[in-house]
Amino acid sequence: MFNPNPAANGNCTIVFDIDEQKCLFVTESFYSLFDVGIDHLHQNVDFLSGLVNPEVIAEVKQLTEGLALNGSIQITYRLEASQKQLTENRTLAIDGLTGHKIILCSISTTPAVISAPAPFDKPGPREQFLNSLIDSQTNFLIRIDINGKFSFVNRRFLKTFGYDEAEIIGHHFSKTTIPQEAHLCEEAFMNCVNNPGKIVRLVHKKPAKDGSLHDTEWEFVSITDDDGSVVEVQGIGRDITPQMQMREEALQIKDSLEALINNTRDHIWSVDRELRYMYMNQAYVEQVTYLTGVMPCKGQSSYEDSGFSKQIIDDWTVYYNRALNGERYSIVSESIDPMNGRSLYFEVSFNPIYTATGDIIGAGCFGHNITDRLKIQKELVDQNERLKNIASLSSHELRRPVASMLGLISLMDHEDFYNPENEEIIAHLFTVSAEIDAAIRLVVDSTMPNKRARTN
Template sequence: MKNQCKTLAYVKDAIWSFDVANQKFEYLNERFANLYELSLDELERAPFAWRRLVHPDDYYLVKRETEKVYNGESVEIEFRIIVNGITKWLSDKKTPVLDDNQNVTMIVGITSDITTRKEKELEMARSEYIYRYFFVNNPNPLWIYDIKTLKFLAVNHATIEKYGYSEEEFLKMTIADIRPREDVSKLVSEVKKVKNRFYQSEGWRHINRAGKIMYVNISGHGIEYEGKKAELVMIHDVTAEVKNKEEIIIAKRNLDTLINNINDLIWSVDQDYRLISANASFERLTTMAFNRKLMPGESVLQPRSGDESIDKWKGYYSRVLRGESVVFINVSSAVKGSTFEIRMRPIVNEDKVIGVVCVGRDIQKRLDAEKRMILQNTELKEIVSLASHEIRGPVTSLTGLVNLFNKDNLSDPFNSDVISLIQKVTNELDTVIHKIVEKSYSIQVDNEAIYSSPQNLSDYE
């Protein structure tokens, strides 16, 4: 017996036996005393001294389970004790020893320090709780799916809210069920590439319960979940961004169509005199000028044989880049017979000039019309002169001759001379009238040439 006791003294767990009838320990090894940091003598004098060290939250658990042993049951419990301010976790296995009459005479037990294991378990439980909390309550849709079967294994609240299916419905579905049929083959191909690492993927389409298409980007990471190879996926809904981009593209196409159907030259340059953008009219003219299309990013100050206008154009651009607005007339060397009115204004971003926007309008027709109007004014003045001088003389002569006509004696020979003179003056007056008619017709022809020619509607501001 002594040898057995010596052997038990070296066991790392606390070994003990308790005499029920005498309410004292029959045996205690040193380990039991060490667990509670009580001496063996103290435990022999006060066998229940250890109970005051039981954690208050676990005291009634220990008491209840101990009573079961007194009633003949074997129990195994885990509880905490507080020793010198330090909490320990213990595992206590208690077994009753019965006599022939089935009365409990002795209780034997093994008490183990499980603090390290329990702390790890609690830490894992806390980590699991934190993971579950952030998974379930994450504001972004999250799910876990089985890589082999594509079945949903877990979904969070945001996924249920976003897609409209219940959790039970999701767990009966696969990730292929929320995609357009034509996208499934791409999905299967991408799933095969999933590794135990983070990745991002863009340009996916999903379908919610209502059948609405959503454009999404995906962040994912391969994991093991409930013994299965799986992937944790976060969804980023970019439907609004995609729709905005589509609207911007449509608006740009409409604007490009509008600008490219304007006869005016429209172009812009940056601070280094490089072309930013241009309409079709500008491209046609510069192609004629340089025998090739001027591409965005190229300098608009392109040298041409015999062209000494680079410094002039650079001067205009530089003035606008300093904040001025410039208007000037330029006679085109690329298109003979064309004169352009050039308007340049600064492009400003956050109070800083970052470029120049330019509009060039062919005003040659307007200039030609102005010249014709000047000629017409000269001809009108001639008509006025004819009317005021060359007509006035014959009219005055006619008036005088009429007064000389002998109305009382029509057979008066002098009347014959008067009639001859009237005839002469009438011929002179007819010649003047023909001149006026010719001048008027010339003006009418010029007006028809001006106003019947096709005009650029943008000329009329």
């Protein structure tokens, strides 16, 4: 729609399709000349809307409707906001490609000289301008006659696919199709021929002269003569190879990410606001199927016919709703292994899922089996309790007989070993030794309770 080489800021050119009621072309200098933003043409069919007095718009419309083919008028009007006075030359013509009536507007800040209109069937400034406009398009424009042969291709088509005009004009359109998709082009062509006025869309790969393939997207429509008979098929297309490459890369990334997620043993799933499954990785599907005997499916309710008990359904409904209300949190969930009846523990985090506008559309959940971790933690707690018990036994049960032994040894007569009193002390030492042995056994048993249980 925009000229890549706009005119100077003091003038601009606009081409308006009367039949389609839309601008086909406008130079970028339009915006500075009329002091408007880029949205103006999208919001107004008539580019003068809101810029000049409504009476002026009505007068310009009346003058335009009275124009004869190839006739011109000169209009002068003042912009309401800036009070800038502009002069416009407006000409009515026929687009040689589409057959539509078009208005050519040349606008400047100084009065323009009106030139005599040249006949449109002879090469002239307007025809040259239209040809230049067609060739400056970034889209492809082609015409195919009723026999399937090219009758016209624009410069963009030739440049993209590397052909000279003589290599295309008069040749069948199958020259620029690949064998695998030739039937698609044939079907689109016959659909246009058999349905005048119908827009037929086609996406297919088109080979260039050097053998490279381009992904292309087309809209075809038939062109009829005054009797309503189809004489040609016109196609407007564009090269979508970069978009298709980006899409392919995105699919590869998606597949890689999907493979990564499905190769983890952690459980990943999400539900929508109606608590229906939006996504589940393979680990979650397998775990739920193992626990309940029912395989969850995408789009299915997370609790109806799920195999879970009512209590579990009620609990998880609360969990999901907390996340759907914007809360981020984690819980420890307990399940029973159906094979051995043992408890399985999972740490589950809940996270709200937001749209770009900040609305919550679902809850994302991440579950991790922590059964082994809790088992290890319990063993560590038990071990700490045993160590505390050992420390207590060492400080009380063991120290008392040791202190008694040390006291008895200090009472012995070391100079006369056969002193009768030593015999009594030695007897007490045997008793204390037995107490020490019992205390040591108690410490050992507290250290290894399983061994003690087996011994007993």
